[in-house]
Amino acid sequence: MSKELLKVEGLKLYYPIKGGVFGQTVNHVKAVDGISFTVNEGETVSLVGESGCGKSSAGRAILRLEEPTAGSVVFDGKDLVTLSKSEMRKVRKDLQIIFQDPYASINPRQTIVKVLEEAMQIQNILPREERRARAIELLEKVGLAAYQADRFPHEFSGGQRQRVGIARALSLNPKLIICDEPVSALDVSIRAQVLNLLKKLQKEFKLTYLFISHDLGVVRHISDRIMVMYLGHIVEIADKVSLFENSRHPYTRALLSAIPVPNPEKGRQRQRIILKGDVPSPINPPAGCRFHTRCLYVKDRCREEIPELRGGGHLANGHLVACHYFEEIEAGGGKTV
Numbered sequence: 106m107s108k109e110l111l112k113v114e115g116l117k118l119y120y121p122i123k124g125g126v127f128g129q130t131v132n133h134v135k136a137v138d139g140i141s142f143t144v145n146e147g148e149t150v151s152l153v154g155e156s157g158c159g160k161s162s163a164g165r166a167i168l169r170l171e172e173p174t175a176g177s178v179v180f181d182g183k184d185l186v187t188l189s190k191s192e193m194r195k196v197r198k199d200l201q202i203i204f205q206d207p208y209a210s211i212n213p214r215q216t217i218v219k220v221l222e223e224a225m226q227i228q229n230i231l232p233r234e235e236r237r238a239r240a241i242e243l244l245e246k247v248g249l250a251a252y253q254a255d256r257f258p259h260e261f262s263g264g265q266r267q268r269v270g271i272a273r274a275l276s277l278n279p280k281l282i283i284c285d286e287p288v289s290a291l292d293v294s295i296r297a298q299v300l301n302l303l304k305k306l307q308k309e310f311k312l313t314y315l316f317i318s319h320d321l322g323v324v325r326h327i328s329d330r331i332m333v334m335y336l337g338h339i340v341e342i343a344d345k346v347s348l349f350e351n352s353r354h355p356y357t358r359a360l361l362s363a364i365p366v367p368n369p370e371k372g373r374q375r376q377r378i379i380l381k382g383d384v385p386s387p388i389n390p391p392a393g394c395r396f397h398t399r400c401l402y403v404k405d406r407c408r409e410e411i412p413e414l415r416g417g418g419h420l421a422n423g424h425l426v427a428c429h430y431f432e433e434i435e436a437g438g439g440k441t442v
């Protein structure tokens with residue numbers, strides 16, 4: 106069994122809302138509200154959910170790009186939350202992020218080879234005279250050509266710029282990469298190429314990915330395990346096959362029902378589950394189960410008691426669901442409680 110590389114426990118990230126005459130904190134946006142999970146070495150674990158569910162905030166809190174409000178983030182044996190700024194700077198080379206829009210995080214006045222060389226210089230990786238050759242080697246690994254190394258970011262397409270972002274992350278020899286919606290801004294035709302590249306590099310560089318996406322189709326392509334997030338909580342965790350074939354949380358089922366079936370004429374029909382209402386505000390999330398305002402199976406207990414992630418029923422090992430009634434929903438074929 107592979108080693109546990111990342112262990113997140115009770116992670117919270119609340120953004121203060123300022124107001125009043127003195128600009129004091131009057132409330133909080135509870136973007137991430139007590140999530141716990143692990144990621145093993147060599148795995149790709151995805152965090153999926155609708156826009157605003159807190160998945161990108163979770164990624165930022167893990168990297169301490171935003172200071173967590175509570176919880177621990179143990180990476181390779183160290184609790185990142187307790188590290189000083191200088192200790193955290195040293196750890197950052199092992200823990201990289203690829204953003205949705207790499208252009209926003211790349212200096213437009215630097216050639217792409219300089220972008221990579223500078224990243225290596227900051228972390229003191231390789232002697233100065235070897236950095237350019239390594240940068241060019243990495244650009245070639247991500248599918249760019251050596252003759253493009255001295256071009257500026259604006260001379261590349263969106264897909265090529267994402268390749269530069271990946272090469273920059275790789276230049277620090279990371280152990281874990283947080284991929285935050287890395288293909289959602291790309292054309293559909295380019296997405297599969299970038300996902301396949303990430304998979305290829307994972308094998309070659311022995312990488313571990315925490316993959317953040319709103320798109321279950323993308324997540325299906327790349328993940329070993331999937332975590333579904335709703336309004337700051339994780340509501341279901343399962344390996345890819347269990348999640349797509351045996352999902353148990355009513356919210357996951359609704360998300361899956363919205364994915365088009367490839368060959369409907371061959372008799373594979375999927376009944377679309379339309380959720381009532383909008384996602385409630387993370388400023389005043391509903392008490393009890395966060396999903397109760399939209400759930401087809403809601404009962405009184407759901408309005409009062411937060412369901413813990415738990416196994417049971419006919420779930421595979423490691424498949425966890427945060428719902429008081431998932432066994433009854435399962436027994437009723439997903440129709441009644």
Ligand code: SF4
Nearest residue numbers: 394397400407428429
């Ligand atoms: Fe629905 Fe209740 Fe389960 Fe929440 S706990 S998902 S409201 S049945």
